[in-house]
Amino acid sequence: MNLQRLFRPERIAVVGASDTEGKLGYEAMANAVEFDGRVYPVNPSGEGEVFGEPFVESVTDIEETVDLALLAVPAHVVPDVVAECGEAGVGGAVIYAGGFAEAGGEGEELQEAVISAADEHDVALLGPNTSGFVAPASNLLASFAGGVERLRPGGVTILAQSGGVAHQLAFSAHREGRGIATMVGLGNRANVGFEEAIPYFDSDPNTDAIVLHVEGTDDGRALLEACRDSDTPVIAYKVGQADVGDFAESHTGALTGDHALYTAGFAQYGVPTVESTTELFDAGQALANSPEPEGANVGVVTAQAGPGIIIADRLQRAGATLPDLAADTQDEVGEILPGITYAENPVDTGRPMPEFGDVVEAVAEDEHVDVVLVYELFEEALGFPQETLDGLAERVEKPVLFATEGPAESMADDLDALREADVPVFTSPERGADAAAALARYATLDDAAAEEEVSADV
Amino acid sequence: MNLQRLFRPERIAVVGASDTEGKLGYEAMANAVEFDGRVYPVNPSGEGEVFGEPFVESVTDIEETVDLALLAVPAHVVPDVVAECGEAGVGGAVIYAGGFAEAGGEGEELQEAVISAADEHDVALLGPNTSGFVAPASNLLASFAGGVERLRPGGVTILAQSGGVAHQLAFSAHREGRGIATMVGLGNRANVGFEEAIPYFDSDPNTDAIVLHVEGTDDGRALLEACRDSDTPVIAYKVGQADVGDFAESHTGALTGDHALYTAGFAQYGVPTVESTTELFDAGQALANSPEPEGANVGVVTAQAGPGIIIADRLQRAGATLPDLAADTQDEVGEILPGITYAENPVDTGRPMPEFGDVVEAVAEDEHVDVVLVYELFEEALGFPQETLDGLAERVEKPVLFATEGPAESMADDLDALREADVPVFTSPERGADAAAALARYATLDDAAAEEEVSADV
Numbered sequence: 041m042n043l044q045r046l047f048r049p050e051r052i053a054v055v056g057a058s059d060t061e062g063k064l065g066y067e068a069m070a071n072a073v074e075f076d077g078r079v080y081p082v083n084p085s086g087e088g089e090v091f092g093e094p095f096v097e098s099v100t101d102i103e104e105t106v107d108l109a110l111l112a113v114p115a116h117v118v119p120d121v122v123a124e125c126g127e128a129g130v131g132g133a134v135i136y137a138g139g140f141a142e143a144g145g146e147g148e149e150l151q152e153a154v155i156s157a158a159d160e161h162d163v164a165l166l167g168p169n170t171s172g173f174v175a176p177a178s179n180l181l182a183s184f185a186g187g188v189e190r191l192r193p194g195g196v197t198i199l200a201q202s203g204g205v206a207h208q209l210a211f212s213a214h215r216e217g218r219g220i221a222t223m224v225g226l227g228n229r230a231n232v233g234f235e236e237a238i239p240y241f242d243s244d245p246n247t248d249a250i251v252l253h254v255e256g257t258d259d260g261r262a263l264l265e266a267c268r269d270s271d272t273p274v275i276a277y278k279v280g281q282a283d284v285g286d287f288a289e290s291h292t293g294a295l296t297g298d299h300a301l302y303t304a305g306f307a308q309y310g311v312p313t314v315e316s317t318t319e320l321f322d323a324g325q326a327l328a329n330s331p332e333p334e335g336a337n338v339g340v341v342t343a344q345a346g347p348g349i350i351i352a353d354r355l356q357r358a359g360a361t362l363p364d365l366a367a368d369t370q371d372e373v374g375e376i377l378p379g380i381t382y383a384e385n386p387v388d389t390g391r392p393m394p395e396f397g398d399v400v401e402a403v404a405e406d407e408h409v410d411v412v413l414v415y416e417l418f419e420e421a422l423g424f425p426q427e428t429l430d431g432l433a434e435r436v437e438k439p440v441l442f443a444t445e446g447p448a449e450s451m452a453d454d455l456d457a458l459r460e461a462d463v464p465v466f467t468s469p470e471r472g473a474d475a476a477a478a479l480a481r482y483a484t485l486d487d488a489a490a491e492e493e494v495s496a497d498v
Numbered sequence: 499m500n501l502q503r504l505f506r507p508e509r510i511a512v513v514g515a516s517d518t519e520g521k522l523g524y525e526a527m528a529n530a531v532e533f534d535g536r537v538y539p540v541n542p543s544g545e546g547e548v549f550g551e552p553f554v555e556s557v558t559d560i561e562e563t564v565d566l567a568l569l570a571v572p573a574h575v576v577p578d579v580v581a582e583c584g585e586a587g588v589g590g591a592v593i594y595a596g597g598f599a600e601a602g603g604e605g606e607e608l609q610e611a612v613i614s615a616a617d618e619h620d621v622a623l624l625g626p627n628t629s630g631f632v633a634p635a636s637n638l639l640a641s642f643a644g645g646v647e648r649l650r651p652g653g654v655t656i657l658a659q660s661g662g663v664a665h666q667l668a669f670s671a672h673r674e675g676r677g678i679a680t681m682v683g684l685g686n687r688a689n690v691g692f693e694e695a696i697p698y699f700d701s702d703p704n705t706d707a708i709v710l711h712v713e714g715t716d717d718g719r720a721l722l723e724a725c726r727d728s729d730t731p732v733i734a735y736k737v738g739q740a741d742v743g744d745f746a747e748s749h750t751g752a753l754t755g756d757h758a759l760y761t762a763g764f765a766q767y768g769v770p771t772v773e774s775t776t777e778l779f780d781a782g783q784a785l786a787n788s789p790e791p792e793g794a795n796v797g798v799v800t801a802q803a804g805p806g807i808i809i810a811d812r813l814q815r816a817g818a819t820l821p822d823l824a825a826d827t828q829d830e831v832g833e834i835l836p837g838i839t840y841a842e843n844p845v846d847t848g849r850p851m852p853e854f855g856d857v858v859e860a861v862a863e864d865e866h867v868d869v870v871l872v873y874e875l876f877e878e879a880l881g882f883p884q885e886t887l888d889g890l891a892e893r894v895e896k897p898v899l900f901a902t903e904g905p906a907e908s909m910a911d912d913l914d915a916l917r918e919a920d921v922p923v924f925t926s927p928e929r930g931a932d933a934a935a936a937l938a939r940y941a942t943l944d945d946a947a948a949e950e951e952v953s954a955d956v
Contacts, residue, residue, distance in 0.1 A: 062879065138839075138848070186878040187905030202804020207875055208903040212926065215906040255807060282814035284807050290840050291803035316928040317808070345749035346660020349713060349742050350775070356740035381596070382748050390596070417665055420644045421520065445666040447645025448673040468670065470774040 043232065043240040046132025046164040047175065047222060049107030050077045052182070053099050053130070055121055056112035057081030059090040064136060064184055065112035066090075068172075071181035072110060074189055080106065099128040108132045110172070110182055115139035118168065119153040126161025133158070134182050135167035141228050142169055142291055155230050164236075170227025171203030174210065176220060177246055183225075187211070194219025195248035195328035196321065197241045199234060201226050201255045202291065205317065209253070213321050216467070217459050221246040235262035242270040248328035251320045252276040252311075255288050260305060268309040268489055273327040273482060276313050277320040278302045310489030312481035314474070322471055323478035326464045330439030336480035337363040339409035340386035341400050343393075343416040347469035348386040351415060351443075354470055358477030359484070360411070362386070369406040373399055392416050397425030404436045410483060411439045413476040415469055418446025424454045430461040439464070439479050443472025501690065501698040504590025504622040505633065505680060507565030508535045510640070511557050511588070513579055514570035515539030517548040522594060522642055523570040524548075526630075529639035530568060532647050538564065557586040566590045568630070568640055573597035576626065577611040584619020591616070592640050593625035599686050600627055600749055613688050622694075628685025629661030632668065634678060635704055641683075645669070652677025653706035653786035654779065655699045657692060659684050659713045660749065667711070667779050674925070675917050676783055679704040693720035700728040706786035709778045710734040710769075713746050718763060726767040726947055731785040731940060734771050735778040736760045768947030770939035772932070780929055781936035784922045788897030794938035795821040797867030798844035799858050801851075801874040805927035806844040809873060809901075812928055816935030817942070818869070820844070827864040831857055850874050855883030862894045868941060869897045871934040873927055876904025882912045888919040897922070897937050901930025 054072050058065030065083070072079050073091040080102050086095030096102055099109060109125045111118060115137040125133055140151040151168065158165050166173060172183035177193040185207055191214050200206035203225025210223040222241065226233060234257060241247045250272055257263055267274045280288060281299040306313045314320050338360045342348030352362060362385050365373075373383050376398045381390035387403055389396055396416065404412045412432075416424070424444070433440040442458060443466040444451070458465050466472040512530050516523030523541070530537050531549040538560050544553030554560055557567060567583045569576060573595040583591055598609040609626065616623050624631060630641035635651040643665050649672050658664035661683025668681040679702065682695060692715060699705045708730055715721055725732045738746060739757040764771045772778050796818045800806030810820060820843050823831075831841050834856045839848035845861055847854055854874065862870045870890075876882070882902070891898040900916060901924040902909070916923050924930040 185875070187876070187908050190905045190907060200804065202802070202807070204802025204875060205804035205808070208802075208805055208927070211875070211903045211905055215903075215925070253804070255804070279808050280811050282811045284810045284814075287803070287810060287840060287842065287844060287846070288807050290846075291807060317926055318928065344660070344662025344666075345745070346658065346663035346711070346713070347666055349660070349746050349749060350663070350737050352742045352745060353738055353740045356742075382745060384745065386745060388745070388748075417643070417662060417669070418645070445669045445673075447648045447669055449648065450645050467673070468775055469666070470776065 041164050041231065041236050043132065043164050043236060045107035046166060046232070047173070047240065049132065051104055051106050052077065052108040052110065053080040053082050053102065053106045054110045054112060055082040055099060057083050057086065057090055057095070067184040067186070068110050068112040068136070071183060071188060074179045074181050076178050078104070099125050099130060102128065105129045108182065110134045112136055112184070115150060115168070119150065119157050122154055122163060123157040126157060126163050130163060132164040132166070134170065134172045135165060136170065136172060136184060138169040140168040151228060151230055158231055164232050165230040166224070166232055167227040168230060170225040171207060173222060173224040175222045183207070190214060191223070192219035193221070195221055196324040197221040197244065197247040197250050198223040199226065199237050199241070199250060200224065200253035202253065203227060205253045209317055209321050212317065217456060218325055233257060235259065235266040238266035238270055238274065242272045247272055249324045250274045251324035253320065254278045254302070255280060255291065260302065264305050264309040267306065267311045274311050275320060275323045275327065275478060276306050276311050277317065278306070278313055307485055308489065310486045312478050312485055314478060318471065319474045319478070322466060322475040326439060326441055326475040326479055327482065329462045329464050330433055330479065331437045333411050333439050333479045333483040335410035336361050336484050337408055337410045338476050338480060339365065339403040339406055339412050341403050341414050342386050343389050343391055343396060345381065345388045347415050348388050350469040351413060351473045352386050354473035355477050358474060360477040360480035363408040365403065366406050366408050369402055372402045376402065392419045392422045394422065397428030400425060401428050401432065404432055404438070404440055409438070411476050411479050413441045413443065413472055415443045415472060418444055418451040418454070420450050424458055426454065426457055429458060429463050441466065441472055441476050443469055499622050499689065499694050501590065501622050501694060503565035504624060504690070505631065505698065507590065509562055509564050510535065510566040510568065511538040511540050511560065511564045512568045512570060513540040513557060515541050515544060515548055515553070525642040525644070526568050526570040526594070529641060529646060532637045532639050534636050536562070557583055557588060560586065563587045566640065568592045570594055570642070573608060573626070577608065577615050580612050580621060581615040584615060584621050588621060590622040590624070592628065592630045593623060594628065594630065594642060596627040598626040609686060609688055616689055622690050623688040624682070624690055625685040626688060628683040629665060631680060631682040633680045641665070648672060649681070650677035651679070653679055654782040655679040655702065655705040655708050656681040657684065657695050657699070657708060658682065658711035660711065661685060663711045663775065667775055670775065671779050675914060691715060693717065693724040696724035696728055696732065700730045705730055707782045708732045709782035711778065712736045712760070713738060713749065718760065722763050722767040725764070725769045732769050733778060733781045733785065733936060734764050734769050735775065736764070736771055765943055766947065768944045770936050770943055772936060776929065777932045777936070780924060780933040784897060784899055784933040784937055785940065787920045787922050788891055788937065789895045791869050791897050791937045791941040793868035794819050794942050795866055795868045796934050796938060797823065797861040797864055797870050799861050799872050800844050801847050801849055801854060803839065803846045805873050806846050808927040809871065809931045810844050812931035813935050816932060818935045818938035821866040823861065824864050824866050827860055830860045834860065850877040850880045852880065855886030858883060859886050859890065862890055862896070862898055867896070869934050869937050871899045871901065871930055873901045873930060876902055876909040876912070878908050882916060884912065884915055887916060887921045899924065899930055899934050901927055
C-alpha cells in the first residue's frame, strides 16, 4: 500500500467541513487550512465559504485530484464516503469517528464495509477511531485537536496506537522545546497499521527515529519484521503488563496480548523497549540526534556526585556498562583537574568549573567509551559547556547526551542554545541515564538482530 | 540535639565572607543577605562592608548571640572555627568544605575533630561536604548555589544525603510551579543525620510531607525508627541497586549497603519507596496537598482511553488496586453521559466535555474509592474542570490527583489556577499513576506499620 498520498498530500479535502464552531467538522477544517497546499471543504449542505474556502458538494465534484480526505462524518456514512473518495481518486483518508471494531458487533461489520470500499479503490485509511496525524514541516494538521499548530518540526516520528497518546507525546515534546517529524495516531488500523506505517516512515527523509506506542496487534510478527527491516532506529513502548485487556479492547479493538512475549520479540528483532511515554520520546530524541552508538559502554562526566551516583546506578540496571577509562584519559583528566574529586567512571569534578568542558572532551575521545552522558547543575556564572558540546558528537562519532537542572528562568537561554545545536538535553539524572541506556541497548540488540538475520540467510 | 537554631535562626553569620566575586565566601554571603533576619559577615582580613554589612573579625566579637554560622572556610581550619562558634554561643553551623570523612585518612580525623569541637558546645552541624539548605518562607538561603532565591514556599521538605540532589529536586519542583518548605543537603552528617532531621521537620509547621534521598547510612535502624515515629508522611528514594559503592563512598563517606534490605525496612516501617527523583517529589507533593488516603483503591477518570490504559496498567503494577465502582456510581455516570465510552474503572469519557467534572465528582464520591486520579488532555474551548477540582479533595476527604498534557502556552494559566487551588498536578499519565500508587502504598504500609507497632508494644 502506498502511503505517500496519505501522509504527504499536495491537496486535501475536509469531508463534513462545517462553519459551526465546536463541531468536529469545524475543528478539523480550522486545523486543515493551515496546510501549505490546497484545502477543499466538502459538505452537500454547506453554503458559501468556510475559512475563506468555498464549500464543494462532493469530493467527486473537485476538478483537481485530491490526495487526502479528512472524514469528519458520523460512523454510519463512512463506508459510502470512502467509496466516493475512491471513485474520485483520493489516495488516503483519515477516519475520526469511533463506533467501529472497538465497539464490537455492528461496529465490526461497519469496519469491514469500510475496508472493502477502500480496497476497491486502493485508499489508505488512517483510523477509524483516531484523532489523526500532524506533520509540522508542511503545516499539515490532519488532527481535530486544538493547539497542534504550535508543534514544531523535528526528527522523531511518533506512531501511537492511541491518538490520545500520540497527542500527549507530541505536546510533551513541544513543552520541552523539541519538535517532531510526524505524529500519527493509528486508531483501529483498518488497513494502515504498524507494519505499513513503519516502512513508510523509514523512507521518509524527515524521520531520523521512530517511536512506537503499542497496545496490541493481531499480527505481532509483521510488526516485528517491519521493525527489523527499518534502517531508521525504532524504539517501542508496549503497554499492558497488568490486566487491562477489557478496557484496552474497548479502545482500539486490539488484544493486548502477552507483554513478556512482545518485549522478548522486540529485543530479538533489534528494538529496545521502554516503560513510559517520557522514556519513549527521550530515547527517540537521543537516537534521532546522535551518530549510531557502537556499543553499550557509557562514559559519565558529572559536576555533582549525588546525581552521578543515581546515573551510575540506573545505567547499570538498564543494560549499559560503565567501562574503566583508558589510562591516557585518566592521565589527561588528572592534568586538566589536579586533585579531581573522583577520576574513575563516572568522572566527578565536584562542581561546575571552567575546565568542565575539557574533561567532557577527554572522556568523549576515550576509545573505551561508546556513549557519553554529561550531568551538571546549571551555574549562572559559568553557563553550560556550549562550545565543547556543539558538534562534539559528530567529531567523536558517538552520542553525547546532556542532563541538567537549575533555576528555570536563568538557564532557559543556555538550554535553548544546546537544543539549537542538536544536543539531546534531559532534565533529570534518571532521564539522562534512561536515554543513554536505551542507546546502549539499541547498539547491543541491533548487532544481535543483524547477526541473527545473517545466520538465518545462511 | 536541638535543630531549631540551625534551621530557624534569627541571626546568622557568614564566616569567611568575602567581597571577591566567584569566591565561596562571596556566593554564600550574596545568598545569606536575602534573609529576613540579621546577617553578619565574619572575616579577620575583611575591610569595610560587603553587601552593605560591616565585616566583623570573629564570631566572638558579635554582641548579639548568633544562631547559625555558615562556614565558607577551608577544611583544615573548620575545627577551630567550630570551637570558636561554640564559645560564642552559636547553635548551628553549615560546613560547606569537602575533604573530610568522604576523603578517608586524614579527612576522617579532621571530621572527628570537628565533631568533638561541636559536641563540647552543643553545636548542630550540617555537613561537612554539603551545599547547605534553603527555607524560602523566611528567605533563608544557607546555600552557596546561584538561583536559590527563586525557590518559592511550599509544603514539601527535602532531606537529601547529597547537596547536589537536594538542589536538583528543588529546582525541578520550581520549574514545575511547585514550592518547598525546606531543602536540605545533609552531606557527611557529622552530627545531624536523617534520624535528627526527620523528627525536627516532623514538628515543623511548614512541612506537610518529607521526602528522603538516601545513599546509605551507618545506622539504618535509627533512620527507619525516625520515619516510623514521624506523624508527617515520609517517602524515600534509596539509591544504589547496582554496584556504586566505591563512587558513593567517595561522595559522602557512606556505605550504600543492601538496597533490598533498605526497601524492605522502609516498607516495614510504613515508608513507601520510589525509584527516581521525579517520582520522589511527585509523591511528596501528592501527600503534602492531600487528605490522608485510607486505602489502595484508586478510581480513575480519563478523557482519553490510551493514557487511561497506561494509567490502569501502571497503577496495578505499583501496588494500587482498581476497584469496581459502586452500582449507584455507575448509574450516575450513565445518567451524566448516556452512551459513555467505558463506564467501568477507569471511566473513559472518550474526550473532554462539559460534563467531565460531574463524572469526576461522581467517582470521587464513590465509597469504594480511596484515591482519585483524573487524566485529561487540555482542550482550549473547555479548559480544566477547575470548579469541580477546587476543594473536591477536602469535600470527599480523599486525595484527588490531576494528570494532563497539552499545548504548553494555551494551558499555562489554567494549570497555574489548579496549582493555586492546591490540586496536585502531573504532566504525564505515568507520573500521575506513580503518585497515586505511592499514596496507595502509603495507606497500606502505614496501617501495617501501625499494627506491627501495637503488637510489639503488647
